[in-house]
């Protein structure tokens with residue numbers, strides 16, 4: 034193998050699994066250490082810079098970081114990264130003091146359509162640079178689906194108000210209740226750039242027999258949820274069936290339990306395991322006495338005297354064809370009927386752009402989605418950019434934020450006459466952690482504690498009140514303990530071959546058998562010859578050559594605990610523990626080629 | 629040393645041996661020796677060897693004297709019996725312990741000072757008596773613990789860190805062990821675990837006096853240019869005569885080697901020592917030839933390593949004394965106090 038080029042910022046960034054997996058590349062271990070130090074405001078700031086909505090995300094994020102977390106590979110569960118974020122938000126001091134200064138107006142005007150997380154991120158990044166920003170949203174309040182869809186028992190409205198407020202405090206002009214019905218018309222207002230962050234607002238319907246007849250009691254999940262959020266709806270029948278297995282379904286069923294539903298079930302076509310909802314969402318639903326029935330395909334809504342009476346399902350099973358593809362086929366058993374008073378359809382969300390004229394030079398693809406550059410977020414109309422669910426279909430908040438950052442960079446470069454395809458490199462700060470022979474400026478001793486659980490409000494209380502938040506958040510002591518589980522993956526093991534004497538001390542001490550000195554070979558073969566087999570191909574081998582014996586040092590990054598013992602036991606200082614703070618570039622002069 | 633204990637978290641694929649223990653279960657406390665010390669690598673090799681032999685930790689006794697090397701039993705086999713003797717006196721304590729309980733596996737760990745200087749009298753007698761033990765000398769050519777004076781194994785002409793030359797001739801522990809009748813003699817290097825681990829496994833399963841001279845660079849006092857026990861010097865002058873595989877009795881023996889290339893030696897306990905030849909003319913079962921080869925090559929400045937001598941028919945002190953098969957602590961009262969009649973019979977036999 035070729036020696037690893039550790040000067041590439043991506044190399045060590047990848048080792049910080051959580052940060053690499055986070056679409057906005059939040060420097061997770063950095064904020065977790067700040068929480069352990071009770072520096073909540075600083076921890077909040079680290080988050081706010083990266084992901085704009087720490088208090089919201091600390092309660093609702095899809096947390097792609099957690100399945101990636103290294104801790105989950107050395108014991109049962111990852112660090113509770115997401116819920117620690119909330120601790121920073123809950124315990125910080127007055128954050129308004131930390132908002133960035135606003136540069137004098139630069140004369141350029143930008144319109145953001147939609148006031149969801151994607152648009153708000155664009156506004157957050159660009160307003161301080163002096164851009165004049167108009168944000169339009171058809172809803173009366175800003176926040177997008179964060180406000181209209183996510184139920185209050187998961188996300189209190191004050192948290193939304195506060196964090197949306199930090200963005201509006203930076204000066205964008207909020208045109209709420211102003212739906213845009215024609216992009217052409219908006220473009221005629223001579224904005225220098227337009228950002229489209231209108232989400233995926235259409236809930237998929239289920240056109241099976243009885244749909245029309247039962248329609249008074251059959252609701253599209255996301256419309257129903259927003260009606261609840263905006264107070265237009267506060268009741269549901271006692272017996273409710275929710276169709277679908279994603280997060281909308283989970284929010285529908287739990288909301289139904291709070292609006293009077295006593296017998297609420299979720300019924301899905303697929304198997305329980307294949308459901309799109311996250312495992313913790315399913316657990317939370319089940320804990321609220323909501324059974325999840327699987328392998329049932331809805332066939333017809335039943336009705337009597339113009340009123341819905343229930344739903345009939347065909348029983349199916351999963352079969353795998355020769356290619357391993359899974360299909361659902363009928364079991365041949367008789368259909369099953371479930372009685373109910375209301376049905377909530379949560380079988381998917383779609384984009385819809387009826388308000389974008391197709392003759393303005395903005396290209397759509399065969400799925401009727403706008404053609405958008407994956408990195409630049411630029412459409413085929415150079416000054417129109419897309420992001421969030423509007424760009425590539427429904428995802429989640431943190432992706433919307435990541436798109437917002439990327440679009441802001443593009444807009445800033447575009448309006449400075451630069452090539453938007455030239456993407457700025459991240460900022461990297463390297464700090465050796467060595468303080469003495471056995472002293473490091475980070476807490477290098479890994480703890481053995483299993484993951485701590487976030488306490489929940491008493492079910493009898495939370496089921497009675499739509500606004501009573503179910504999760505209560507970690508208290509400070511538990512937060513500290515959970516923070517200690519983080520392995521500080523950003524404190525990197527940095528190797529200097531020319532001083533290594535190949536004494537094996539690092540090999541012998543390493544608790545997870547990461548390090549091997551071996552004859553070089555190609556990667557697949559070398560991976561089998563290491564002190565512990567390096568079977569996780571998603572994790573890199575760190576290779577260094579130039580050793581006295583001609584062998585190479587091969588370190589499997591997979592399960593390194595970042596404990597620093599290799600560096601402590603090295604007689605020559607060939608290993609050092611160095612903190613790599615990686616900050617993904619954001620819009621501003623630093624990301625421009627010419628400043 | 630380090631301030632933190634070695635984390636318990638381990639590699640997810642860490643294997644278990646036949647008795648359900650992992651390699652990590654054979655570790656001891658974290659070392660307090662200088663970072664990079666060769667002795668720590670030998671400790672790691674002992675850990676691996678015991679793990680691979682499926683040894684029950686409580687069936688092993690580790691004994692040592694005084695010195696950095698003699699401190700190491702604290703750093704491996706934290707669940708085994710241990711005894712830290714006075715400087716140079718480990719061989720006698722080990723002999724006594726072995727006589728009392730022949731069922732334990734005995735591991736003596738010593739330094740070149742502890743063995744070849746102050747303890748040489750004890751060492752030679754334990755070897756010539758054929759005590760069933762694995763005796764490891766962690767040989768760095770200096771008294772590490774007392775700050776690096778030349779020891780008795782330091783080669784003539786080797787230079788100290790400050791440039792002083794050793795003018796006395798060094799004791800070659802391998803030659804001495806051969807002469808004393810050791811039935812398993814090997815030399816290795818702390819920096820070559822592939823060679824060292826099987827040598828230790830063979831020595832632990834051997835049924836007589838097994839002596840391993842393991843060159844173990846002292847990074848603080850004897851790892852400079854001019855030293856003959858430095859990492860660089862040993863790597864440059866290493867002349868390995870063979871490679872060893874230890875095949876336990878229960879594993880089927882595969883024979884995929886060309887004839888003449890390997891030699892299998894079956895020990896009393898059924899384990900097979902498979903020797904892969906490196907030096908074509910080396911015969912590990914011929915004591916005199918081994919001695920001659922070693923001297924000849926050492927004269928050329930080479931450090932001969934490998935399993936240098938093995939007597940598959942080895943016997944031990946117990947065999948020679950005809951002692952009871954049963955460890956003393958397992959003998960019943962009747963055997964231990966046979967009564968007046970038995971005493972009378974013995975007395976009569978002496979008249």
Ligand SMILES: Cc1cc2nc3c(=O)[nH]c(=O)nc-3n(C[C@H](O)[C@H](O)[C@H](O)COP(=O)(O)OP(=O)(O)OC[C@H]3O[C@@H](n4cnc5c(N)ncnc54)[C@H](O)[C@@H]3O)c2cc1C
Nearest residue numbers: 147149150151170171177178213231232421422428429430
């Ligand atoms: C029930 C449900 C629960 C969810 N739970 C989570 C969760 O827990 N965690 C998570 O990460 N994600 C969750 N999501 C997904 C998440 O809400 C979205 O992915 C995210 O909000 C998308 O952000 P966005 O900025 O792209 O658009 P949106 O948040 O959808 O905002 C778009 C905004 O644009 C406005 N708009 C649309 N068209 C126009 C127009 N023509 N003119 C003016 N304004 C317009 C809309 O009113 C809306 O306010 C959930 C989604 C649903 C449906």
Ligand SMILES: Cc1ncc(C[n+]2csc(CCOP(=O)(O)OP(=O)(O)O)c2C)c(N)n1
Nearest residue numbers: 695696697715739740741742770771772773
């Ligand atoms: C009776 C006695 N004499 C002298 C000493 C001082 N002393 C302690 S360790 C040591 C030498 C140890 O050398 P070695 O066995 O080679 O061990 P190393 O530290 O090199 O591993 C000496 C002379 C002592 N502890 N006891």
Ligand code: SF4
Nearest residue numbers: 051102103519520522
């Ligand atoms: S252990 Fe900490 S730094 Fe490492 S991946 Fe998990 S949260 Fe991130």
Ligand code: SF4
Nearest residue numbers: 543593594596597599
């Ligand atoms: S920091 Fe060093 S000793 Fe610790 S786990 Fe990583 S490679 Fe091993």
Ligand code: SF4
Nearest residue numbers: 533534536537539603
């Ligand atoms: S401990 Fe240091 S000198 Fe020894 S092998 Fe490891 S990196 Fe090289």
Ligand SMILES: [Mg+2]
Nearest residue numbers: 739740768770
């Ligand atoms: Mg010594």
